[in-house]
Amino acid sequence: MSAADRRLPREFFARPSVEVAPALLGRHLSYGGVVLRLTELEAYAGEVDPGSHAFRGETPRTRPMFGPPGFTYVYFTYGHHWCVNLVVGEEGSASAVLVRAGEVVAGHDLVRARRGPVPERDWARGPGRLGQALAMTKEHTGRDFCRPPIGEPIDLVVSEGEPVAPDRVRVGPRVGVSGPGGDGSAFPWRFWVDADPSVSTYRPGVVRRRRA
16 A cells, blocks of 8 residues: 555544644654655744744745645745654634654665765754755645645655654754743643654744844
């Protein structure tokens, strides 16, 4: 059975981000011959979440987040990283799940060529590295990863994989989010597989000042 045949339905993603994110642990994200087992994700909740890109409303950049669930939102950060998000929740809510880390389970040669001479545990350890491992760019935003494979194969698929047992799921503050959105007591919205070597290191957010 192909990944497209085992893909998660749109109904799976039509839930609050804090429900979808932990449920994605252990699932598979496939694109262009590379398959990742998801090990770390973060939930974001649009205009009610000060850590979300959509907190201040819709912009051309964030428009995919305001659409229906089951689409991608890929953004550029820090001048050289593309980060992959999965849009969830109800249409208009701008909720999304950031795919922070994963273990490469297929397509090793492709990822090795893209990531260079780094340890395999670091191939997709962190959202920027993960985006590079999948060769994601701006053109991959707004992709429907839940549509039926009619006429042509789905290029990006989130499939069943092997869900992680609840006792292996860890919860904490989101990485690199400054201000109220980084408050771990109010937004403990990072979810990861306990002791998995592909999970990234936690770092608190830092307020970046604009240059004069």
